[in-house]
Amino acid sequence: MIRHDNEARHDAALTPVTMLAREVEGPDRAVIATDANGDVIYWGAGAEKMFGWSGAEVMGRAIVELTPSDLSRDLAQSILTTLREGHPWSGEFSLRGKDGRRFEARVTDIPVHDSAGHLLGIVGISRRAGYIEAGGA
Numbered sequence: 001m002i003r004h005d006n007e008a009r010h011d012a013a014l015t016p017v018t019m020l021a022r023e024v025e026g027p028d029r030a031v032i033a034t035d036a037n038g039d040v041i042y043w044g045a046g047a048e049k050m051f052g053w054s055g056a057e058v059m060g061r062a063i064v065e066l067t068p069s070d071l072s073r074d075l076a077q078s079i080l081t082t083l084r085e086g087h088p089w090s091g092e093f094s095l096r097g098k099d100g101r102r103f104e105a106r107v108t109d110i111p112v113h114d115s116a117g118h119l120l121g122i123v124g125i126s127r128r129a130g131y132i133e134a135g136g137a
Contacts, residue, residue: 015120015121016112016114016120017033017041017112017120017121017122018033018042020033020110020112020123021033025044025045029125029126030044030046030047030049030050030051030105030126031046031126032123032124032126033121033122033124034121034122036084036119036120036122037062038064038080038122039060039062039063040058040059040061040062040066041059041060042123043059047126050126050128051066051098052097052098053066057098063076063124064080067095068093068094068095069094071102076093079109083109083111084111086111086113086117088108088110088111089107089108089109090106090107091106092107092129093106093107093126095107103128104128105127106126106127106129107124107125108124108125108126109122109124109125110122110123110124
């Protein structure tokens with residue numbers, strides 16, 4: 001297994017959320033985990049490839065400010081509310097990379113709870129579905 005700098009720095013802080021994210025990591029998908037507030041706590045190698053940001057660039061930043069395209073930012077907030085209520089979400093979603101390029105992806109977001117039912121964080125798995133445009137946000 002290839003270790004990325006962001007993974008090595010956060011090994012001491014492994015949580016059920018980051019452990020699940022690491023388990024579902026794969027070459028054909030971008031895996032991202034956030035804490036209960038929606039701040040990035042795991043950014044896998046597939047996410048680096050799909051979005052163009054390194055783990056160091058995104059760690060601790062709000063996911064809704066990073067990956068949703070301008071066209072889907074309101075939907076992203078709505079999805080985050082659904083996840084915070086304990087419901088998973090899956091569907092096609094308009095995303096954007098660091099270079100501003102918009103693309104469609106099939107996204108599955110899974111809320112992770114502790115034994116008392118409190119939200120610990122969210123694991124998101126994205127697979128590219130196609131490009132919307134060659135550039136721009």
